Every structure is written in C-alpha cells, then in structure tokens.
Amino acid sequence: MEATRELYWNIGHGASILIPMYLFTFVALGLLIRSGLQRLSIYRQGKPLNRTDRRDERILGLIKNVLLQSRVLLVKGPGIAHALFFWGFALLFLGTILVAAQADFTEFLFGFRFLYGNLYRIFSVTLDLAGLVAIVMLLGLYVRRYLVRPEGLESSRDDAVMHGILFAILITGYVIEGARMAVTELPDNMALAVWSPVGLVMAKLLAGMGESTLRHLHQGLWWLHFFLVIGFICAIPFTKFRHIFTTSANYFFADLGPKGALVTMDMEGDAESFGAATIKDLTWKDIFDTDACTKCKRCQDRCPAHNTEKPLSPMKVINQLGEVACGTPEANLIETVGKDAIWSCTTCRACQEICPASIEHVGKIVEMRRNLVLMEGEFPGDEVMTAMENAEVNGNPLGMAFASRGDWAEGLPVVRLADDADVDILYFVGCYASFDKRNIKVATSFVRLCQAAGVRVGILGKEEKCCGEPIRKLGNEYLYQSLATENIETIKGYGVKKVVTACPHCFNTLAKDYRDLGFDLEVEHYTVFLNRLQQEGKLKLKADSFDCTYHDSCYLGRHNDLYQEPRALVAAGGGTIREMEKSRAESFCCGAGGGRIIAEEKLGSRISGSRARMAAATGSGILVSNCPFCLTMFEDGIKGADLEGQLIPRDIAEILVERLAG
Amino acid sequence: MLVVACIKQVPDTTQVQIDPVTNTLIREGIPFIMNPYDTHALEEALRLKDRYGCRVAVLSMGPPNAEMTLRKALSVGVDRVILLSDRCFGGADTLATSNVLAAAIHKLAQEEEVPLVICGKQTIDGDTAQVGPGIATRLGYTQLTLVDKIVDLDLVAGKIRVSRKLEGRHEIVESPLPSLLTVVREMNRPRYPTVPIRLAAEVAPVELWNNEVLQLDLQSVGLKGSPTWVKKIFSPERDKGEIIGDGIGDPAGTVNLLVEKLLGKDLLEL
Ligand code: SF4
Ligand code: SF4
16 A cells, blocks of 8 residues: 555535635735735834845844754754754644645646655654644643743733644644544555654544544544644734744844944034934834843843842833834833833843844844933933943043043063054053052053063053043943044054954944044054964963862953863963852943943842852852952952852953963 | 033043152143033033923033034034134133133023023032033023022023022022033933934034124133133142951951041041
8 A cells, every 4th residue: 555645635625625725825925924014114214224235144033043943942942942943833834835845836737746655654753743843842841831830921912822723733743643544544555654652642632433423524524734834824913923024034134243343423414413312213123122122031041230229120121122123113112111121231141142033132222321411311220321421531431631641551572653652452442440559550551561571562541541441332332433533543643553452342332433533553452462472382371279269250242252272371370160050141240331331230139249159159169250340349349249269250360470480 | 492511621530640759740741621510500401402302502611622522412412512712711710710601601591592501510620610600600690509400490480499409408499590500410311412413423513603703892801801720730738548357357447447547547436
C-alpha cells in the first residue's frame, strides 16, 4: 500500500467545499491587510527616518531573529518555550500550505503529487511532533503566565484570546487526525499510522466510537478548526498576535548602530520646536516600536531605575507612547509618561539590549528630555541646572576653575599639547579624572602605565572641556554641541593621531557622537589600549594574585561590547574574577549614566547601593571597574549600603600600576 | 510699561587668586560671568514680564566685551539690552557708576513709564552695595534694599509691598512706585535659557549708549567723577590651621581640647 493519505478525506473536494473555504480565507486575509494598511496612518504621524538602507544586513537580521529566534532566546526559560512553540506552529503552518498546494493546485491542475512514500512519512511525523512540541510549550507558557505569575507580567484580554485560540487550533487538529486515522489507518495500515505517533494515540482513544460517529466528529471539527484559523487571522491586527508582523518587521527596521548613538540635532536650522512633546515629534519608527512590543517585561526586569523603586518602566513608557499614538494623538507625551520617569533613566541600555523586539527605548526618553530642557529650560533639580551653568562657564559640570583642569598632571610624565604636540597619544582626561581626587589617582596610574610602556602621553590641560556626555544625555543638546565643537577644533588643531580615554562616557562620545560633528580620529578606551600593549610585550606586568569581582560599566559593556579586554588585563595582573550574577550584557548600572552623575538620586533607593550589595555577595572584597562614574558611585554606594571594610572599589589602572614589572 | 534690571559683568571671583607679589587680582584665565546677585534681579524682572506683560530692559555699564554678558540676558528673553560704554566712563567708582545708570534709566523713562528698577544687592567683585541705592537717590525712586520677595505689586494704584531679608528677621515694607529694588539670592531661582530664545538672542541687537547719547558732564563720570579709588588689594594674613586631637578615635576628648582652645582665645564664654 502506498504511504500517503487522501487529502480532504471525509470533507470532499468539490466546488461546494473549495469555494467557501477559499472565500473565507481571502476575506480574512483581506481584512488583515486592510487593518494593516489602516495602521500605517498611525505610524505616519511620526517624522521621517530612513530605515531601509543597508538592506542585506537588514534582511539577514530579519531572518536570523525570526527563523532562529535569536533575540527571543536571549532569555532562556520563556525564550526557549516561545522559540519551540514558534518552530512547531510554523511547521504546522507550512504543512497546511503543502497540503493545499498539492490538493488544490499541483494535483488538481497538473496531476502532480509529492506527498507520498518517504516524503509523506517524514511530513507526517514532523507535523505530528511539531504539534506536540507546540502544545507542550504553550502549556508551559500558560502555566508561567497564569499559575506562576511572574512579578510584573500583566495579563490582558489579548493573552487569554491568544492562548485560547492557539490551544483550540492545536487540540482540534489532533482530534481531526485521530478520527481520520481511527477510520483509515487503525484497522489495516498500522505501518503508516506509526508515522503519526500522537495521532495514533488519539485514534486509539477514539476507536470505540464507530465509523459514522467518527466521520461526523471529523467533519464538524474540521470546519471548527478551519474557522478557528480564520478567527486567528482576523484577530491578528486587534490583539498582540500583531507582533507576528510588527516584531518581525522591527527586526528589519532595527537600529544598525553605532550602538547607542543619539540623533544629532540640527541646532541651527529653522526648527521651531526641539525634542518630543507630542507624538508627531517622534519618528515613525518610534511609533512602530510601540506596536512591536509584546509586553514581555524583560526590559522592566532589568531596568535599574525600576529595580530601585523609581517610577520608570521602559515597557510602560513604550506602551504609554503607543496608547497616545493610537488613541489620543494630541496628548502631551511628557505629561503622559511623567517627568520623574523621564529623568530616572540612566541610559544604561539594559532594556534595549534584551528586548526581543529590537525596540529602542533610550532615544525616546532622551527626546522627551530634550523637549524639557531645550524648550522649557527644565531639569530634574536645581543642582543639575547649576551643573549645566558651570559647564557653560567653566567647561566642567563640577564648577571647578577651568584654568586648573590640567593641575593634576603637575610633575607627571605628561606634556600639554600646547607646549609639545609630538606625542603618541592624546589622553582625553575628562572632568572627573581632572578634578575629583579619587579619580585623579586613576589618571595618574594610567599615565604611569603609559610611561612604563614607553608611550608619550599628551593632554589638553585647560584647553580640554567636558566631552558633553552627561549634558547630552540629560537632553541639553545645545550645550553638548557647543562643548563638543570646541573640543573637536582644539584636538584637530594639534594633528594628533590617536585619542585614548579612561572614561567610557568620554570614549563613547568621542568615538561615536563626535563623528556627526566632524571628528574622525581613532579613539580607544584605555583598557583596550593597555591590553594591546600588554600583549605586544610593551607593558610588562608581574602577576600578583588577588580575588575580585568585576563590574561591566554600561558604556564599555553594552554600548561597546568590550567585555574581554578589561578581563584580560585583570587576569594579567593576577586577578581572579568572581563574576556577579548580573554581568556582561546583563550588568546592572551603577546609577550614574544618563547624566544622573550630576543629579541627586531623590526617588527610590540608591542604585549604587544595590550594585554594591551584588558585588559584596561574591565575597571577593574588591570591586574592580573601568569608569570614573562607576568608581564615584561605588565609593558612595558602599558607604550607603554599610559595606565599608567588606568591599573596596578600584579601577583597573590602579591595580595594574601596582604590578608594573621592574 | 518697562521694568529695568541693572547688571554687571564680573570675573568669577570664586576662581580669582591674588598675585602674592603685586597684590593684584590675577585675571588671566578667569571667565567673566553675570554678577550672581544680578541674575536674580533679571529673573525677577522676567517674572514680572510673565505676570503683567510689561517689557524688560537690561542695562549694564562696562567695557565693550560686556556685550557677551548682555547677550546672556537676551537669551533668557528680555526685550531690550543696552550697554553703557564709553572711554570716559572708565575707572568709575560707585558714585560715578550710579550717575551713568541713573541717566540711562531717566532717558528710558522719557519714552516709557519705568515703575520699577531692579538691581542685585551688590556685586561680587566690589561688594559695596552702593550702586542700587545711588541710582534710586538720583532718580528719586524709593529704595527697597535686600528684598527677598515681592509680596504685592499694584501697578494701577502705584504701590509695592516687599519683604526685606535682614539678619535674623524679615521686614515687610510698603512703598509708592516708582521704586528701586536690590535683591538677595533667596529672591528666586534664575531660569535656564530655552533654545528658541537663545537662538534669537544670537542675532538680536545690543544697543550701545556712549556719552554722546547720555550727554553727562565729564566731571560726573569715570575716574574724574569718582571721589574714591582702590589703593591696594591684598589677602589678609591668616593663622595656619592645625588638626587637634583625633575626632574619630576620641570624639569626647577632642571636643574638650577644642573647648579649651576656644576659651584660651576668648572666643567662648562659659
Ligand atoms: S519593550 Fe521589548 S522587552 Fe520591553 S516589554 Fe516590550 S517587547 Fe518586551
Ligand atoms: S536605559 Fe536603563 S535606566 Fe533607562 S529605561 Fe532602559 S533599563 Fe531603564
């Protein structure tokens, strides 16, 4: 007997079946397309933005993230369940297409069949198991959502509808298969039946019902199954099922970097408004993002502000913007989201890095900040306004005399470029390492390490200004651009080849943000620079073993994917790192990013304290970091969390300088 | 109706050091700022503009480079800025300065009613607190110094009631308009410039009035009109500090040491 089955068995294949079937299908697809097109008008409220360049890369990203579920799988548990469910359901969908393709087209028109023999056996067993995997995974997700109920996971009508329809489709599918097999395979074709193991079990359960009951059951359920699928298609635009299309499309439209670079505003043009106050001030992609969100709360779980009882949830921000875009387009975004939420963000990027839908949270928050600062002159507190005024007058937010910026380097093997521009590197020192006592130690260590490696170091001294990073992240694009332009002109004037920074914020700003303002020199963070010198044998260290834990700063880690070089340096110094639970891409912010370093932390508990406790929990006694902001925060956080004596914060450079060989 | 705020461009004295050899201010590398007290005067004028819709003019007497500071005033939204600058105004003390400023305000008042002039209580470089009162006297305005709050302003009835911040107490004073106020830091928090106004300020005109415009007697302005002059600037000698006791290890003992020391210097009574 040939290994195959009669397609449309018990249903019939005449016009009376095919015409209504295809009619319903096309109407459903028509409705889907119509609702999709209607939704375009919602996205069109936003400003233009080109996200169709670099197509090859975009298509690759789309394929990778849809078919391989790469971003979904960033989180194991529910990520694996989603991916397996997706693969199972996608196979069933593909199977249905193949059945229709043969029965209604190739065989119908040309008498060509392919679903027989071994191909049919593989087809049968694949679909049969795919369905099982899908059901089990869906069940798992159901248990998680409705019984385990993880904190912060909100279940709405959408979720109930989605679980209901999907379960019903899968279960009816098996009963239909079982009923058919009970009639056609169970009696005399067991050799084929074993290729549908789940169907076989179902068939055995149903076998006692008698053929005519089975045929009725089969026919009734077949149509129910069909209408469930039609219902599923129609529900897509009105439920979270939408994400099948919007999230997939969002992979194509994703931000291709440079990671974390903000849009450089045109401050000279004739714009009347700056930043985002209404939905029209955002781009179409910002609005599209809100439609791609599946409310999985992964972003919220990782948000340092949310985790320290501040009124910010990146998920909520996205959803609120979505509600405005769809329902109340005149509403003021800042009032909707709330100023406290907007100011609480540390731009740590934890939300964006983990979001399975490639949503961009940070840019939206910064756009709202820009509106507050540039249009209203508003800041999270007077201390921030003072810092801005200081930066404007003295080139640093700390209010230190600008002429004393280079004083820390007195007596060190460093030249000011104004005196001698023949150097190997320009060390862009940054404000904290220039003025803050604790961080001057780091700067000094770095210079000594360079000296030991035979590198001639130059600084700008009093000609250097704040790189503008905290100022920019707090929304003050005007002041940022004026500081940046001055720095760029100064640096370019000296014809240096390479800039090294010890601050990840300066690094990220000079290496990425300054590009838009015409800066094109090579910029490196000192950990990368020193690591290379060490590997080339120019920087000789003697390992002196110690135990520590290592904090990945947001701007070296998530913003620049530099996880290995600093660890290699710690190891070269003899350090053994006991990793914190949240490390690398999952690292937990120190609380200073997003300009929060110059703002008081008035809401919730201290982020730095939370991180200090995580570090202390490793029991290693030394908290190593690579950023002046982190170091400043940890000095405070350790005191605040009563961990003095248990944990010492240190910068990598300080540790290495103690281990210089010879 | 025009409210006038008087401002001065000063070196940021928090950064000024005195040259130990010549005993003069080292001004090299010191940024100029708007006298901090004046920023509060300016802000109060702007708040009156927001509230009553009056116009705001800002005056400053100084060298040509004070234009930069007047632009800062433009960037927060004043309607008119005037730089009073002339070689013959140079070297002025507080008397000569008040003459020039009063003449300028008088000139403005001929075009438009000026019910209020607001100044900072003093400058951080001169610290005399005399210019405000000097202007008031010359204009015949009532002078309300050390104001930390306008309690009530009735432009129709021509009355103002203010709170004056004195040592350890406040005084509520009522006066007929026109008045000149000198204000303290507690008056308000100066606003931060918004970008649209800032951009407009970059191209807005800074009017220049020299003595051809003001037509003042040369004996009453500049060095010639100044009965006082600075003879010497110096940092007073200070005793070296010392660390006594061990505040962390022995707080009680350290307090005793401190009390003894203060008693010994007659700085404490038992
Ligand atoms: S924004 Fe992304 S991570 Fe956050 S809830 Fe939505 S889909 Fe999930
Ligand atoms: S960037 Fe960090 S602080 Fe800001 S919303 Fe995202 S996770 Fe929260």
